[in-house]
Amino acid sequence: MRKKTIRIGISYSLMIGLWASAFPGIRAGLESYTPEHLALFRLLIGSMALLVFAVLTQMHLPDMKDIPAILSLGFLGFTLYHILLNIGEKTVSAGVASLLVTMTPIFSAMLSRLFFGEHFGSYKWIGSIISLLGVSIISFGAGNYTNSVNGILLILLAAFSESIYFVFQARYIKKYGFIPFVTFTIWGGTIPMLLFLPGLGEEFLNASMSSTLSIVYLGLLPTVVPYFALAYVTSLVGASEATISLYLTPAVALAISWVWLDEVPTFIALTGGMVTVIGVCFSYLTVNKKIKILIPYFLSKKQ
Numbered sequence: 678m679r680k681k682t683i684r685i686g687i688s689y690s691l692m693i694g695l696w697a698s699a700f701p702g703i704r705a706g707l708e709s710y711t712p713e714h715l716a717l718f719r720l721l722i723g724s725m726a727l728l729v730f731a732v733l734t735q736m737h738l739p740d741m742k743d744i745p746a747i748l749s750l751g752f753l754g755f756t757l758y759h760i761l762l763n764i765g766e767k768t769v770s771a772g773v774a775s776l777l778v779t780m781t782p783i784f785s786a787m788l789s790r791l792f793f794g795e796h797f798g799s800y801k802w803i804g805s806i807i808s809l810l811g812v813s814i815i816s817f818g819a820g821n822y823t824n825s826v827n828g829i830l831l832i833l834l835a836a837f838s839e840s841i842y843f844v845f846q847a848r849y850i851k852k853y854g855f856i857p858f859v860t861f862t863i864w865g866g867t868i869p870m871l872l873f874l875p876g877l878g879e880e881f882l883n884a885s886m887s888s889t890l891s892i893v894y895l896g897l898l899p900t901v902v903p904y905f906a907l908a909y910v911t912s913l914v915g916a917s918e919a920t921i922s923l924y925l926t927p928a929v930a931l932a933i934s935w936v937w938l939d940e941v942p943t944f945i946a947l948t949g950g951m952v953t954v955i956g957v958c959f960s961y962l963t964v965n966k967k968i969k970i971l972i973p974y975f976l977s978k979k980q
Contacts, residue, residue, distance in 0.1 A: 685913065688906035697929035699899035700771035701937040703763055705891040709884035712763030713873040715892060718881070720755060720867040722896025727860045739853060739861055747849065747858075748865040754842025754904075755866025761835035768828035772942045773815055775930030776950035777832045783808055783956075784840035792844065795915070800959060808956030814949030847911055855908035863901065927954060 706715045730736075739747055766774050783805050789795040815829065842862070849858045881889065927950055934940040942950070 681913070685910055688910050691906045692903045692910075693925050693929055695899045695903045697775060697926045698933050699895055700766070700775045700930045701934040701940070702891045702895045702899065703766050703774075704771045704934070704938055704940075706888050706895065707763065707767060709888035710880050710892065711876075712767060713760060713870075714877045714880050715763050716756075716759035717867075717870040717873045717877060718892050719759065719896045719900055720863065720870055722893060723900035724864050724867040726897055727863055727901065731860055736857055736860065739849075739857075743849065743852075746845075747861045748868070750842050750845060750849075751862035751865025751867075752869055753838045754846075754862055755900075756869045758835045758839045758842070759866075760870075761831045761838065765828040765830075765832035765835065768825050769832060770940050770942060770946075771934040771938060772927065772931040772940055773829075773946050773950065774832050775927040775934075776815060776946075776953055777812060777829060778836045778839075779927055779953055780808060780812065780833060781836045781840045781843070784837045785843050788840060788844040789915070804956045804959035806956070807959055808953045811949045811951070811953030811956055814952055815946050843907065843911065846908060847915070850908050850912045855912055856905055859901070859904045859908050863904070 703715065706719075710718065762774065762778075765777075769777070783801075786795070786801055787805070812829065812833065846858060846862075852858075853861070931942065931947075931950075
C-alpha cells in the first residue's frame with residue numbers, strides 16, 4: 678500500500694511539473710515554428726523515442742479490432758489537442774493557457790457521468806459554474822480581445838478533446854497496460870499530423886536554436902512521460918479523479934513562464950485564473966474520501 682501511494686505521488690508530481698513546463702515551451706517554439714509544424718515536430722520526436730522503446734521491450738501491437746478506437750483517441754488526445762493548443766497560444770499567454778486547461782477535469786467528470794454513470798453531485802455542478810465564470814473573466818483580462826477570445830475558445834476546445842481521451846482510455850489501459858496504450862495513441866496522433874510535413878524542413882533550418890531545443894524537450898518529456906503517469910493513476914482511481922491534479926498545473930506554469938518567458942499575467946487574467954482554479958477545487962470536495970490514497974500509509978494508520 679505504501680509503495681503504491683509513493684508511486685501515485687511521484688506520478689502526480691511528474692504530471693504537474695512536466696505539463697506545466699509545456700505551456701512556456703510551446704510559446705518558445707512558436708517563435709520560429711507554425712502551430713502545425715510545432716505539433717508535428719513534437720509528436721515525431723516523441724513517436725521515434727517510443728519506437729525505439731517498443732523495439733527494445735518487444736512491445737506487442739494492438740489487436741486489429743481495437744485499432745480504429747486507438748487511432749480515434751490518438752487523434753483527439755494528441756493531434757487535435759496539440760494543434761488547437763498551439764494555435765491558441767499564438768494569442769494567449771502560456772500562463773493563461775495553463776489556467777484554461779484546468780477545465781479538463783470538469784469536462785472529464787461530466788463525460789464520466791454521461792457515459793459511465795459516475796456520480797456528478799451538486800458540488801461539481803456549482804464548481805463548474807464557478808470555473809466557467811473564471812474563464813469569462815480571463816477573456817476580459819486578455820490583450821487583443823477578438824484574437825484572445827478566439828484563442829481562449831480554441832484552448833477550451835483542446836481541453837475538451839483531451840478530456841475525451843482521458844475518459845475513454847480506461848478500457849484499453851486495462852487490456853494493454855498504460856505504457857503500450859499511450860505509445861499506440863501517440864503513434865495514432867502522429868499519423869494525421871504528417872499532412873503538415875511539407876515545409877517543416879525549411880522551418881527547421883531557419884529556426885533559432887532555442888526554439889528547436891524547446892520542441893525537442895517537449896517531444897521527449899511533456900509529450901510522453903505525463904501521459905504514462907496519468908494513464909497509470911487512471912488505472913487505479915479512474916479518469917475523473919486522476920485528472921484532479923491538473924488544477925495545480927497553472928500555478929507551476931505561471932512561475933515557469935515568469936522565469937522562462939518573462940510573462941507577467943494581468944491582474945484581471947490572474948483573478949479569472951484563480952476563480953477557475955477555485956471552481957475546479959470546489960468541484961472535487963466530494964472526492965475527499967478517496968483522496969486518502971494520496972496520504973502516506975503510515976499517517977493513515979495513525980488516524
